[in-house]
Amino acid sequence: MEPKIGVYICQCGTNIAGVVDVEKVSEYAKGLPFVTVARNYKFMCSDPGQDMMINDVKEQGLNRIVVASCSPRLHEPTFRRTLAKAGLNPYFLEMANIREQCSWVTEDKEMATAKARAMVSAAVRRVFYHAALETKEVPLNKQTLVVGAGIAGIQAALEIADSGNKVYLVEREPSIGGNMARLDKTFPTLDCSA
Numbered sequence: 776m777e778p779k780i781g782v783y784i785c786q787c788g789t790n791i792a793g794v795v796d797v798e799k800v801s802e803y804a805k806g807l808p809f810v811t812v813a814r815n816y817k818f819m820c821s822d823p824g825q826d827m828m829i830n831d832v833k834e835q836g837l838n839r840i841v842v843a844s845c846s847p848r849l850h851e852p853t854f855r856r857t858l859a860k861a862g863l864n865p866y867f868l869e870m871a872n873i874r875e876q877c878s879w880v881t882e883d884k885e886m887a888t889a890k891a892r893a894m895v896s897a898a899v900r901r902v903f904y905h906a907a908l909e910t911k912e913v914p915l916n917k918q919t920l921v922v923g924a925g926i927a928g929i930q931a932a933l934e935i936a937d938s939g940n941k942v943y944l945v946e947r948e949p950s951i952g953g954n955m956a957r958l959d960k961t962f963p964t965l966d967c968s969a
Contacts, residue, residue, distance in 0.1 A: 778903050779811045781837040782895060783828060785819035785844035787874055792817075794878035796888045800843065803892045807899045811835050820850050825857040832861035839867045839905065841898045843891065845874040869902035871895050920945065925953025 782804040786792035797815040804813035812831050816824045819842060831837055840863070842854050847870040855865035871894040877887045917940045921932045924946035932944040950956060960967060 776838060778809045778839045779835065779837050780807075780809045780839040780841060780899055780902060781828065781831050781835070782807070782810055782813040782841045782843070782899065783819050783824070784813070784815040784873070784891075784895070785824070785842065786815055786817050787845055787878075788817065791844070791874050791878045794882065794884055794887045795873060795891045796884060797891075799888055800873075800891045800895055804841075804895050804899070807896060809839075809903060810899060811837055819844050820853050825853070825860075828854075828857050829861040832858075832863055838863060839869075839902045841869050841871065841895065841902055843871040843873045843895050843898065846872050864907040866908040867902065867905050869898040869905065871898040917941070918943070923953070924948075924951035926955045928953075 782801070784791075784797045784800050784804070786797050791797065801813045801815045804810055807813075812835055814827065814831075816827060818824055819828075828840060832840075840854070840858060842850075844850060851868070851870055854868055854870070858865045858868055871891075873891040873894055876894065877891045881887050919932075919935050919940060920943045921928050921935070922945055924932075924944050928944060928946070929951060932942045935942045944951075955961075
Protein backbone atom coordinates (compact mmCIF):
# COMPACT_ATOMS: atom_id res chain seq x y z
CA MET A 776 0.00 0.00 0.00
CA GLU A 777 1.40 3.39 -0.98
CA PRO A 778 1.96 5.71 1.99
CA LYS A 779 -0.54 8.53 2.41
CA ILE A 780 1.01 10.82 4.99
CA GLY A 781 -0.74 13.43 7.11
CA VAL A 782 1.42 16.17 8.65
CA TYR A 783 0.12 18.05 11.69
CA ILE A 784 1.99 21.06 13.04
CA CYS A 785 1.11 22.25 16.53
CA GLN A 786 1.25 25.96 17.30
CA CYS A 787 1.42 25.08 21.02
CA GLY A 788 -0.20 28.44 21.76
CA THR A 789 2.73 30.79 21.31
CA ASN A 790 5.35 28.27 22.45
CA ILE A 791 5.96 27.29 18.83
CA ALA A 792 3.96 29.82 16.78
CA GLY A 793 5.63 32.73 18.59
CA VAL A 794 8.91 31.88 16.84
CA VAL A 795 8.21 29.35 14.08
CA ASP A 796 6.05 30.42 11.12
CA VAL A 797 3.76 27.39 11.23
CA GLU A 798 1.86 28.49 8.11
CA LYS A 799 5.09 28.35 6.07
CA VAL A 800 5.94 24.95 7.54
CA SER A 801 2.45 23.65 6.67
CA GLU A 802 2.70 24.92 3.10
CA TYR A 803 6.17 23.41 2.76
CA ALA A 804 4.95 20.05 4.08
CA LYS A 805 2.13 19.94 1.48
CA GLY A 806 4.78 19.73 -1.24
CA LEU A 807 6.69 16.80 0.27
CA PRO A 808 6.43 13.36 -1.40
CA PHE A 809 3.48 11.19 -0.28
CA VAL A 810 2.01 13.98 1.89
CA THR A 811 -1.76 14.02 1.38
CA VAL A 812 -2.66 16.65 3.94
CA ALA A 813 -0.73 19.16 6.07
CA ARG A 814 -2.43 21.23 8.72
CA ASN A 815 -1.56 23.37 11.71
CA TYR A 816 -3.69 23.90 14.78
CA LYS A 817 -3.41 25.81 18.06
CA PHE A 818 -3.09 22.67 20.22
CA MET A 819 -2.79 19.36 18.32
CA CYS A 820 -2.89 17.41 21.59
CA SER A 821 -6.34 18.82 22.42
CA ASP A 822 -9.50 16.84 21.66
CA PRO A 823 -10.32 18.97 18.57
CA GLY A 824 -6.75 18.51 17.28
CA GLN A 825 -6.92 14.75 17.75
CA ASP A 826 -10.40 14.64 16.18
CA MET A 827 -8.98 16.46 13.15
CA MET A 828 -6.41 13.68 12.72
CA ILE A 829 -8.99 10.92 13.17
CA ASN A 830 -11.33 12.50 10.61
CA ASP A 831 -8.49 12.92 8.08
CA VAL A 832 -7.45 9.28 8.51
CA LYS A 833 -11.01 8.13 7.84
CA GLU A 834 -11.94 10.62 5.10
CA GLN A 835 -8.62 10.88 3.24
CA GLY A 836 -7.32 7.37 3.79
CA LEU A 837 -4.15 8.44 5.60
CA ASN A 838 -1.93 5.57 6.70
CA ARG A 839 1.03 7.45 8.21
CA ILE A 840 1.06 10.47 10.54
CA VAL A 841 3.74 13.06 11.33
CA VAL A 842 3.18 15.39 14.27
CA ALA A 843 5.47 18.39 14.64
CA SER A 844 4.98 19.64 18.17
CA CYS A 845 6.61 19.35 21.57
CA SER A 846 8.71 16.53 22.97
CA PRO A 847 7.66 12.96 22.14
CA ARG A 848 8.29 12.21 25.81
CA LEU A 849 5.27 14.37 26.58
CA HIS A 850 2.73 13.45 23.89
CA GLU A 851 3.84 10.41 21.89
CA PRO A 852 1.49 8.16 23.90
CA THR A 853 -1.35 10.65 23.28
CA PHE A 854 -0.87 10.57 19.51
CA ARG A 855 -0.38 6.79 19.42
CA ARG A 856 -3.76 6.41 21.13
CA THR A 857 -5.21 8.81 18.56
CA LEU A 858 -3.95 6.64 15.70
CA ALA A 859 -5.38 3.55 17.37
CA LYS A 860 -8.78 5.29 17.71
CA ALA A 861 -8.61 6.10 13.99
CA GLY A 862 -8.00 2.43 13.18
CA LEU A 863 -4.30 2.80 12.33
CA ASN A 864 -1.41 0.90 13.79
CA PRO A 865 -0.14 3.29 16.50
CA TYR A 866 3.44 2.83 15.31
CA PHE A 867 2.75 4.59 12.00
CA LEU A 868 3.56 7.81 13.87
CA GLU A 869 6.67 9.97 13.69
CA MET A 870 7.15 13.08 15.80
CA ALA A 871 9.32 16.13 15.18
CA ASN A 872 10.16 18.07 18.34
CA ILE A 873 9.97 21.61 16.97
CA ARG A 874 9.20 23.23 20.33
CA GLU A 875 12.34 22.30 22.26
CA GLN A 876 14.61 22.01 19.21
CA CYS A 877 13.44 25.02 17.16
CA SER A 878 11.35 27.63 18.94
CA TRP A 879 12.90 27.40 22.40
CA VAL A 880 16.52 27.59 21.24
CA THR A 881 16.47 30.75 19.14
CA GLU A 882 14.63 34.02 18.72
CA ASP A 883 15.51 34.14 15.00
CA LYS A 884 12.21 33.36 13.26
CA GLU A 885 13.81 32.58 9.90
CA MET A 886 16.29 30.09 11.39
CA ALA A 887 13.64 28.46 13.57
CA THR A 888 11.25 28.12 10.61
CA ALA A 889 13.97 26.70 8.36
CA LYS A 890 14.95 24.15 10.98
CA ALA A 891 11.29 23.20 11.57
CA ARG A 892 10.85 22.61 7.82
CA ALA A 893 13.97 20.41 7.79
CA MET A 894 12.75 18.41 10.80
CA VAL A 895 9.30 17.90 9.26
CA SER A 896 10.93 16.78 6.01
CA ALA A 897 13.09 14.28 7.91
CA ALA A 898 10.06 12.97 9.82
CA VAL A 899 8.11 12.51 6.57
CA ARG A 900 11.00 10.59 5.03
CA ARG A 901 11.34 8.43 8.13
CA VAL A 902 7.63 7.59 8.58
CA PHE A 903 7.61 6.37 4.98
CA TYR A 904 9.64 3.33 6.14
CA HIS A 905 7.66 2.53 9.29
CA ALA A 906 6.22 -0.97 9.54
CA ALA A 907 3.27 -2.16 11.56
CA LEU A 908 4.30 -3.36 15.01
CA GLU A 909 2.44 -5.23 17.70
CA THR A 910 2.74 -4.71 21.42
CA LYS A 911 3.63 -7.96 23.13
CA GLU A 912 3.87 -8.86 26.76
CA VAL A 913 6.37 -11.44 27.90
CA PRO A 914 6.84 -12.98 31.32
CA LEU A 915 9.58 -11.41 33.38
CA ASN A 916 12.14 -13.36 35.38
CA LYS A 917 12.81 -11.20 38.42
CA GLN A 918 15.90 -13.14 39.43
CA THR A 919 19.01 -10.99 39.02
CA LEU A 920 22.63 -11.78 38.26
CA VAL A 921 25.18 -9.29 39.59
CA VAL A 922 28.61 -9.72 38.04
CA GLY A 923 31.44 -8.52 40.25
CA ALA A 924 31.47 -8.62 44.05
CA GLY A 925 33.26 -5.35 44.65
CA ILE A 926 31.65 -2.73 46.87
CA ALA A 927 29.25 -1.61 44.11
CA GLY A 928 28.26 -5.19 43.26
CA ILE A 929 27.70 -6.09 46.90
CA GLN A 930 25.59 -2.96 47.46
CA ALA A 931 23.51 -3.63 44.32
CA ALA A 932 22.94 -7.24 45.36
CA LEU A 933 21.87 -6.18 48.87
CA GLU A 934 19.39 -3.59 47.57
CA ILE A 935 17.87 -6.02 45.07
CA ALA A 936 17.59 -8.69 47.77
CA ASP A 937 15.96 -6.16 50.11
CA SER A 938 13.28 -5.59 47.45
CA GLY A 939 12.32 -9.25 47.75
CA ASN A 940 13.94 -10.60 44.60
CA LYS A 941 16.43 -13.46 44.32
CA VAL A 942 20.00 -12.38 43.53
CA TYR A 943 23.01 -14.31 42.30
CA LEU A 944 26.32 -12.56 43.01
CA VAL A 945 29.35 -13.86 41.12
CA GLU A 946 33.00 -12.93 41.51
CA ARG A 947 36.02 -14.22 39.60
CA GLU A 948 38.44 -13.70 42.50
CA PRO A 949 38.55 -16.09 45.49
CA SER A 950 37.18 -13.40 47.86
CA ILE A 951 34.68 -10.56 47.64
CA GLY A 952 35.27 -6.88 48.29
CA GLY A 953 37.26 -5.92 45.20
CA ASN A 954 39.88 -3.21 45.68
CA MET A 955 38.34 -2.22 49.00
CA ALA A 956 39.42 -5.55 50.55
CA ARG A 957 43.07 -4.59 49.92
CA LEU A 958 42.85 -1.42 52.02
CA ASP A 959 43.56 -1.19 55.73
CA LYS A 960 41.48 1.85 56.64
CA THR A 961 39.04 4.14 54.80
CA PHE A 962 39.00 7.92 54.68
CA PRO A 963 37.69 10.06 56.39
CA THR A 964 36.45 7.88 59.28
CA LEU A 965 39.48 5.54 59.31
CA ASP A 966 37.07 2.59 59.61
CA CYS A 967 38.40 -0.87 58.87
CA SER A 968 37.70 -1.50 55.18
CA ALA A 969 36.99 -5.20 55.71
